[in-house]
Amino acid sequence: xxxxxxxxxxEHLSRDPLxxxxxRFYDRLRDELPHDWLVFYSVxxxxxxxxxxxxxxxxxxxxxxxxxxxxxxxxxxxxxxxxDSDNVAWWQ
Numbered sequence: 620x621x622x623x624x625x626x627x628x629x630e631h632l633s634r635d636p637l638x639x640x641x642x643r644f645y646d647r648l649r650d651e652l653p654h655d656w657l658v659f660y661s662v663x664x665x666x667x668x669x670x671x672x673x674x675x676x677x678x679x680x681x682x683x684x685x686x687x688x689x690x691x692x693x694x695x696x697x698x699x700x701x702x703d704s705d706n707v708a709w710w711q
Contacts (some may be wrong), residue, residue: 642696
């Protein structure tokens with residue numbers, strides 16, 4: 620079982636049907652990754668974005684960290700996802 624923070628999925632989000640994919644992924648990461656993995660849910664960040672390099676705020680759904688294998692940022696989307704190549708745009 621991995622170490623995961625927060626230690627339980629936030630109760631107020633558990634009732635939100637739009638967070639169902641996040642809740643399922645949270646449970647799988649907690650239960651199936653070994654103890655040497657560290658998982659953070661709903662991680663805020665600030666970074667320079669765009670050509671003007673203005674600092675912007677954002678949030679990543681999951682940050683998954685291992686001391687030897689590195690880290691992975693995961694943004695989950697529920698439902699159907701597609702890509703419109705004519706307009707170079709993703710849609711959900």
